[in-house]
Amino acid sequence: MTRFYLDVHALQTFPPSNINRDDTGAPKTAVYGGVPRARVSSQAWKKAVRDYFREENLLDASELGVRTKRIVESVAERIAALAPAIAGVEALQAADETLKATGLKTEVRKRKGDTTKAGESEPVPEAKYLVFLSARQLDGLARLAVEGAGDIKTFFKHKQNRDRAREIADTHHSVDIALFGRMVADAADINVDAAVQVAHAISVHRVENESDYYTAVDDRNTEEETGAGMIGTVDFNSATFYRYAAVGVHQLAENLGQGLRDGEPASSPVRRAVEAFVHGFVASLPTGKINTFGHHTFPDAVIVKLRTTRPISFVAAFEDPIRGDQGGHVHEACDRLAEFVPEIERAYGDDGTTLTWVLRVGANTNRLADTGEEAGTLVDLVAAVGKAVAERLEKPA
Amino acid sequence: MSVLTLRLAGPLQSWGANARFSRRTTESAPTKSAVIGMLAAAVGVERGDDTRLAPIAALRYGVRIDQPGIRMRDFHTAHHAVTGKAMPLSERFYLADAVFVAALEGDYTLLADLHSALRNPVYPPFLGRRSCPPSRPVELDLHREGTLEQALRSTPWQASSWHKRQHRPGADIHLTVLREARPEEVDAANTLRDQPLSFAPEHRRHALRSVISDSVRFTHSLERRAVARHDPFDAFDAAEEKSA
Numbered sequence: 259m260t261r262f263y264l265d266v267h268a269l270q271t272f273p274p275s276n277i278n279r280d281d282t283g284a285p286k287t288a289v290y291g292g293v294p295r296a297r298v299s300s301q302a303w304k305k306a307v308r309d310y311f312r313e314e315n316l317l318d319a320s321e322l323g324v325r326t327k328r329i330v331e332s333v334a335e336r337i338a339a340l341a342p343a344i345a346g347v348e349a350l351q352a353a354d355e356t357l358k359a360t361g362l363k364t365e366v367r368k369r370k371g372d373t374t375k376a377g378e379s380e381p382v383p384e385a386k387y388l389v390f391l392s393a394r395q396l397d398g399l400a401r402l403a404v405e406g407a408g409d410i411k412t413f414f415k416h417k418q419n420r421d422r423a424r425e426i427a428d429t430h431h432s433v434d435i436a437l438f439g440r441m442v443a444d445a446a447d448i449n450v451d452a453a454v455q456v457a458h459a460i461s462v463h464r465v466e467n468e469s470d471y472y473t474a475v476d477d478r479n480t481e482e483e484t485g486a487g488m489i490g491t492v493d494f495n496s497a498t499f500y501r502y503a504a505v506g507v508h509q510l511a512e513n514l515g516q517g518l519r520d521g522e523p524a525s526s527p528v529r530r531a532v533e534a535f536v537h538g539f540v541a542s543l544p545t546g547k548i549n550t551f552g553h554h555t556f557p558d559a560v561i562v563k564l565r566t567t568r569p570i571s572f573v574a575a576f577e578d579p580i581r582g583d584q585g586g587h588v589h590e591a592c593d594r595l596a597e598f599v600p601e602i603e604r605a606y607g608d609d610g611t612t613l614t615w616v617l618r619v620g621a622n623t624n625r626l627a628d629t630g631e632e633a634g635t636l637v638d639l640v641a642a643v644g645k646a647v648a649e650r651l652e653k654p655a
Numbered sequence: 656m657s658v659l660t661l662r663l664a665g666p667l668q669s670w671g672a673n674a675r676f677s678r679r680t681t682e683s684a685p686t687k688s689a690v691i692g693m694l695a696a697a698v699g700v701e702r703g704d705d706t707r708l709a710p711i712a713a714l715r716y717g718v719r720i721d722q723p724g725i726r727m728r729d730f731h732t733a734h735h736a737v738t739g740k741a742m743p744l745s746e747r748f749y750l751a752d753a754v755f756v757a758a759l760e761g762d763y764t765l766l767a768d769l770h771s772a773l774r775n776p777v778y779p780p781f782l783g784r785r786s787c788p789p790s791r792p793v794e795l796d797l798h799r800e801g802t803l804e805q806a807l808r809s810t811p812w813q814a815s816s817w818h819k820r821q822h823r824p825g826a827d828i829h830l831t832v833l834r835e836a837r838p839e840e841v842d843a844a845n846t847l848r849d850q851p852l853s854f855a856p857e858h859r860r861h862a863l864r865s866v867i868s869d870s871v872r873f874t875h876s877l878e879r880r881a882v883a884r885h886d887p888f889d890a891f892d893a894a895e896e897k898s899a
Binding site: 286290291293295299300301446451457458460506508509566577 | 724729731774781785792817818
C-alpha cells in the first residue's frame with residue numbers, strides 16, 4: 259500500500275501554569291540547545307487527546323477503547339445485557355474465562371482484612387495491568403462468552419474457541435488503540451504498534467521554573483493570630499511550546515482494517531481517525547492544575563503536512579533558543595519557522611507530493627502565511643486534511 | 656566493504672540495554688539493538704521476522720559521541736481508569752541535547768536499501784523511544800567503499816554550533832567511538848548485551864557483543880555565525896551551565 263505520513267506542528271503559548279509535574283511537583287523540564295526548557299511529556303498530551311475524543315464526542319463510543327484493569331467487569335456487564343439469564347457471579351466467571359482465553363492474565367485482588375461483609379459482593383477478578391480493548395472487542399468477547407456460557411471451561415478447552423477469542427481481541431481495534439497502540443506483556447501477540455508518534459513538547463526559549471509563595475487567610479479566625487491559615491509554594495512556568503506529532507497513515511489503515519459499517523468506503527475509518535487526531539492534537543489541553551492557573555489556550559500557529567516521504571520534525575529551528583527581546587516569543591518563533599521550513603523541505607522533503615496547510619492567529623504569525631494553504635478555522639483544516647487523506651487512500655497505488 | 660552513516664540528534668533520546676520494569680535507564684550512546692531495530696522497521700521487517708532481521712543484525716556497528724548530552728530522569732505516572740488511583744510509578748531516563756554518528760559496515764546493496772528506506776520508511780525512525788523523534792532526517796551518507804573506522808574518522812563533527820562554540824578554535828577535539836571489535840581485538844573488548852537476535856514481542860532475544868572504546872581526533876575550526884552578535888553575559892551563561 260502507498261506509504262504516507264501526516265505531520266502536525268503547533269506553536270502554543272501558556273501563561274504561568276504547571277500542566278505536567280515531575281515527582282517534586284515542579285513543571286517538567288529538559289535541556290536543549292544547551293539551555294533549560296519547559297517540557298510537557300508525550301504521554302501527558304496523548305492522555306489529553308484521548309480524553310478530548312471522549313469529552314467532545316469527536317468519535318462514536320463504539321470507535322473508542324477502554325483502558326482499565328477492571329476488564330472482567332466490563333465484559334460481564336455486556337454479557338448480562340446480551341443474556342439477562344446470565345448475571346452476577348456466573349457472568350463474571352464467563353467473562354473471566356473468555357478474557358483468559360485471549361491470553362490476558364487476571365487475578366482476584368484481596369481486600370483489606372479479606373472479609374466479605376453481608377451485602378458486599380464477592381471480589382471480582384481484575385487484570386494485573388491496564389488493558390486497552392475497544393468497545394467492539396468487548397462486545398465480541400461478551401457474545402463469545404454467551405455462546406459458551408453453558409460450560410465455559412469446556413468451551414475454551416477447544417482450540418478453535420480460544421483462537422476465536424484471540425481473533426476478536428486482535429481485530430476491530432478502536433481508533434485510540436490504532437493511534438496510540440496497545441501493549442500487553444502476557445499476550446504479546448495481541449499487541450498493536452502505535453501509528454502515532456507524539457514528541458515531548460518543549461519551549462522554544464529558555465525557561466527557569468519559578469515558585470509562587472502563597473498564603474491563605476482563615477476567614478473565621480479573627481481573634482487569635484491574624485496571619486495566614488496556611489502557607490505553601492507552587493512551582494510554575496510560562497512558555498511558548500513547539501509541539502509535534504506524526505501519524506503513519508498507512509500503519510493506521512492497517513491497524514484499523516476495513517470499514518466498520520456496511521456500505522462505507524474502506525477509507526472511512528482512517529479518515530475519521532485522522533480527522534479526530536488532528537482536531538484532538540491541536541485543541542486538547544493537559545489539565546494539570548488548570549483550576550489554579552486557568553491556562554486555557556489554543557495554538558497560535560499550526561502547520562500540517564501530508565507527505566509520501568518520512569515525517570520531519572521542525573524542532574531544530576528552535577535549538578538556538580529564542581531570546582524574545584522584542585517582547586513575546588511567538589513572533590520570533592514564527593519567523594524562525596518561516597525560514598527553517600522551506601530550507602529543510604528543500605534539502606530533505608519532496609515538494610511534488612507534499613501537501614501543506616496552515617492555521618494561524620494574529621499578526622505575529624503573518625510570515626507563516628505562505629507556508630501552505632491557509633485554513634480559516636480548525637474545522638476547515640480538519641476537513642481539508644481528512645479529504646486529502648481519503649483521496650490518497652483511494653487512489654490506486 | 657560499504658558503510659552507511661546516520662546522524663542521531665534530537666532534544667531527547669533513550670537507549671536502553673537492560674532497561675526493565677519500572678526503571679527504564681539509558682546507555683550513554685545508541686545501542687546496536689535500537690539502531691538495527693530502527694533500520695529494520697524502516698524497511699518494514701515485522702516484529703518476529705527473524706529471517707529478514709538476520710542480515711541487518713549482522714552488519715558491523717559503531718557509534719561516535721559527537722555531543723554527549725545530559726542524562727535526565729523523567730517520572731511517569733498512570734491512573735486507574737475507574738478509581739482514579741495512581742498506578743505504580745515508573746522512572747524513565749533520557750539523554751537530552753545529545754548528537755551521535757552511527758555507522759554500519761557491510762554489503763553495499765543491503766546498505767543502499769536501508770539508506771533509501773530511511774527516506775521512505777514503513778515505520779518511521781525514532782531515537783530509542785517512540786516519543787523521541789529525530790530533529791533532522793537520520794540518514795547522513797552512504798560510502799560505497801570504506802570501513803567503519805574510516806567513515807567515523809572522516810565524517811565531520813556533527814555537534815550543534817552552540818556546543819562547538821564552547822571549544823577554542825584550533826583546539827584538539829577527541830570524540831569517543833564505540834565500535835564492534837575485529838576478530839583480533841576481541842580479547843581487549845568489553846561486552847554489551849545488545850546484539851539483536853529477535854524482536855518478537857513474546858521473546859525478545861539479544862546476544863553479547865564485543866565493543867572497543869576508541870577515539871577520533873579533530874582540529875576544531877570555528878564556524879562563523881551568520882549574524883555577529885555580542886552578549887557579554889553569554890560567557891557567564893556557558894560557565895553556569897557547565898557547572899550545573
